[in-house]
Amino acid sequence: MQHFWVVGTDTDVGKTCVTTLLMRQLQSQGIRVTPYKPVQTGEVFENGQAYYYDSTMYETYSLQPLERASLNDYSFKEPASPHFAAQLEGQQIDTKRILQQINRLQQVVDVLICEGAGGIFVPLDANGEITLLDVIMESQLPVVVVTRTKLGTINHTMLTLEVLQSRGIEVLGIVFNGDTGSAMDRNNIETILQYHPKPYAIIPQYKEFSKVMDHSITNTSLFGRLYQHDTKII
Template sequence: MTHFWMVGTDTDVGKTFCTVLMMRTLQLQKQRKVTVFKPVQTGQIYVNGEASYYDTSMYKRFSLIPLELHDLNSYSFKTPASPHLAARLENAHIDCQKLQHTLQELTTRYEQIICEGAGGLFVPLNEQLDCLIDVIQASSWPVVLVTKTGLGTINHTMLSFEALISRGIQVKGIMFNSYTDCEMENDNIATILRMTAIHTKELPYAIVPKVAGEEAIPTISLAESSLIKEMTR
């Protein structure tokens, strides 16, 4: 069973939204014991007066099976900033070796783990400048790349894709988020698939429509996408 990372071309591309969709789809497809793990999250929020974090709150809210809360995250910091800075502000240190140990421990209890990154690939995690891509590489897990469909996405996607393959990290596929079905978006998607195919076979992908809010998550189905067929075969 393949454990894998969900990583974004940048912050705010919809990684958590797409991670939740992937989680629900895989839970439903094979009735698997699937969990999500967010190694590092930043930016404390308040919901009905209670302190929380957006990412893990979304997992709990939309999971189709009960989740073990202590398995969802290792490091949480209040300031919405790069992890290395958010940790420094709380006199804390993100230990990348500890993250690797946690990943390995989780594999003994779950059939499939979806590990959501923080920010982009080169976001620094600590003062030693260990970056997210270093943790991904050390894990030897493949990646699903989350990107947007609008202006600028070709450059951002290809930079991230090239960085991953240069490290020997397998890219399992792409999720194109916030799709509105216009000519530019369709061309962007087609161009990215052609450009990535120069380096590897044509990548499986899923297209996620732009929606008004999180409440639409249960209405979105990715089951017929080539990406989900690849992830569940």
């Protein structure tokens, strides 16, 4: 079975939306899937309750029961880069612990989807010696890249793909998130695919998370890359 990372070209490109959507639509095929976000930051206060957006979205939209303790290892209150958010709370992120959890979860589910934080070069330690990219390389798992469609995405996406390629990390496909249908958005997508012809999916711009969850990508080349009808992941 194919386990993989969902990584972004930047922060707030929709990694959690895509992770949740892929989880949900793979689950709908009868596959045991769990998401795992090693580090989440930014505690949310709403209606007198505190929660973390990423793991809450997983639990809310999963079609299967999820083990809450397995959804992430580090949660920090400050909405900041993981290394700084950890530093503010006097903690350090143990990447060995993250890799051990990744290895463990691969043994108990059909598909493990690991969600990154920020872009691939986001630091995980105060000294800047370890980045998310280092953990991805250590995990030996391929990635799905999430990017925007608006102005600036060509540069951000090409840089991300070039780095992944230079490090020998397999890219399973690209998700273009937030497509407005404009001529510029469409040209941005076409230009990126011209240089990097990968399986892909396009998600339109939605104002509500629930609307994204109603959007089907099962007929896209990306989903075809991830799923076969005999329930084997390729």
